[in-house]
Amino acid sequence: MKTLFKYLLMCMPLAVSLLLITACSDDESVDPYDINYVYIYSPVSTENTLEYKGNGTFLVDIAPECIVNPVRCTKPAPTDLTIHFDVNPSLVDSYNQANGTNYALLKSVQLENATLHIKKGEYISADSLKVHYTDMTEFQSGAENYLLPIAVTSIEGSGASISENSKIYLTFSSIYKVNTVTMGASKSMNLEYENGGFTNLTERLELENMLTADWAADDDVNISLEIDPSLIGAYNAVNGTNYVLMPNTAFEHSTVTIKKGARTPEEKVVLTFSDVMAAVNLGENYVLPIVISEVNGGGAEIGEVSTTYIIFNTVRKLTLSVEKAPIGIPINDFTDWIMTVDGESESRYGISWMNLFKEPGRGIDTLTPTNVIDINMGKLVNLSSIRIGYNMGKYNSALLASVAISMDGMNYSIGECALTAGNTHNLVLKHPTETQYIRLMFPKSVSPGGSFPSALYIYTND
Numbered sequence: 001m002k003t004l005f006k007y008l009l010m011c012m013p014l015a016v017s018l019l020l021i022t023a024c025s026d027d028e029s030v031d032p033y034d035i036n037y038v039y040i041y042s043p044v045s046t047e048n049t050l051e052y053k054g055n056g057t058f059l060v061d062i063a064p065e066c067i068v069n070p071v072r073c074t075k076p077a078p079t080d081l082t083i084h085f086d087v088n089p090s091l092v093d094s095y096n097q098a099n100g101t102n103y104a105l106l107k108s109v110q111l112e113n114a115t116l117h118i119k120k121g122e123y124i125s126a127d128s129l130k131v132h133y134t135d136m137t138e139f140q141s142g143a144e145n146y147l148l149p150i151a152v153t154s155i156e157g158s159g160a161s162i163s164e165n166s167k168i169y170l171t172f173s174s175i176y177k178v179n180t181v182t183m184g185a186s187k188s189m190n191l192e193y194e195n196g197g198f199t200n201l202t203e204r205l206e207l208e209n210m211l212t213a214d215w216a217a218d219d220d221v222n223i224s225l226e227i228d229p230s231l232i233g234a235y236n237a238v239n240g241t242n243y244v245l246m247p248n249t250a251f252e253h254s255t256v257t258i259k260k261g262a263r264t265p266e267e268k269v270v271l272t273f274s275d276v277m278a279a280v281n282l283g284e285n286y287v288l289p290i291v292i293s294e295v296n297g298g299g300a301e302i303g304e305v306s307t308t309y310i311i312f313n314t315v316r317k318l319t320l321s322v323e324k325a326p327i328g329i330p331i332n333d334f335t336d337w338i339m340t341v342d343g344e345s346e347s348r349y350g351i352s353w354m355n356l357f358k359e360p361g362r363g364i365d366t367l368t369p370t371n372v373i374d375i376n377m378g379k380l381v382n383l384s385s386i387r388i389g390y391n392m393g394k395y396n397s398a399l400l401a402s403v404a405i406s407m408d409g410m411n412y413s414i415g416e417c418a419l420t421a422g423n424t425h426n427l428v429l430k431h432p433t434e435t436q437y438i439r440l441m442f443p444k445s446v447s448p449g450g451s452f453p454s455a456l457y458i459y460t461n462d
Helices: 002-010 012-018 020-028 091-099 136-141 229-239
Strands: 037-039 045-052 065-067 081-087 109-112 115-118 130-133 146-156 167-176 179-183 187-194 204-207 211-213 221-227 249-251 255-258 269-273 286-296 300-302 307-317 320-323 338-341 373-390 398-406 412-418 424-445 453-460
Touching: 037 146, 081 109, 091 146, 091 167, 179 221, 179 286, 211 255, 221 249, 229 286, 229 307, 286 300, 320 412, 373 398, 412 424, 424 453
Parallel strands: 045 167, 179 300, 187 307, 307 412
Antiparallel strands: 065 130, 081 115, 081 146, 109 130, 146 167, 179 211, 204 269, 221 255, 221 286, 249 269, 286 307, 320 424, 338 373, 373 424, 373 453, 398 412, 398 424
């Protein structure tokens, strides 16, 4: 508020300078053209908003002083002019009647530079009128809207008269603002299944960045949380999912506290699983809808975003390592094999991608980080290793490989492996797996243009 208030009022002289070209015509509609009038050129009122917190103090402090405006005449001053200003309380009722408002007079103010001077031959005063607030507590009820009418009271010097535009109204609207507490974004976790079991089940899960208040709490704020299974159906309908409630889950502490002076809790929201997630099944995905059920203290309330969803997806994991040599026997029979890149069986040069298997050592085309290689081997193979060779060696090698394998082409085990620049890479599966479908991506390469594989070999333990 301080910045906004100061900006609005201190920028008014700039607004005056931009609108000088219209000053005369505005005055002539009210005052006869042949008289030199003194006026404050500005909007009829300046609107300011006072935003209060729950304890009655300002959300953002108001500057104790504001610059209102210089004073002008419609023609060059015929003599040195001295213009006097004062607060005119009698204008409050007429302003309210004319505008359908209910402003109260702002009393605790003092005008500084209440006497301004325009030198002979000039249009505008060198200094500006200033308003100083002598008792800021007058603002802090949060219940009143205030009006400060300032008017030219008299002019010393000949040849100029007071214009009808010689008054300005400063308005202050009071708004009570609640310190709302909102929930963080939804989070997801993959439950990884490999070699017959899940590898990363846990009995305790810490959730980061779950709760935030709009501003630093004026007092401790206690926040109560609940798991609400009734929200799952609507979530699935909106997102086209089929999640079920994560079983055997509770909060370690269902109430957390944002301490005075902080915007977030010191303690994390923690979920506990009484069975160490033993009830989860591969192929089933789970969700926990968490809601803010109550907020107490510090003038705080529940915000618009009061719900988050913790997602648990069960995925097959594939563990890979880069070795000096592949493990297993290379496959040389490619009968019924199909290989595509982004669904295309040939490169842009019309060369079959299968040549990476059938004619190793011959480059086909560059693979960008977004290209997806799909290989269908036509039957199940006990996959143990994948070997990749590169055209022109390490200068065209990949630095990251993403590998997904599947028995049915629908349910994939996924793994990633960081690579070093080299002529070949031997990707070895930690657990050889029955596989028919292989999906490869090289999302990071030595060359900015992508990798340039020249040969692929598939190894089996059969």
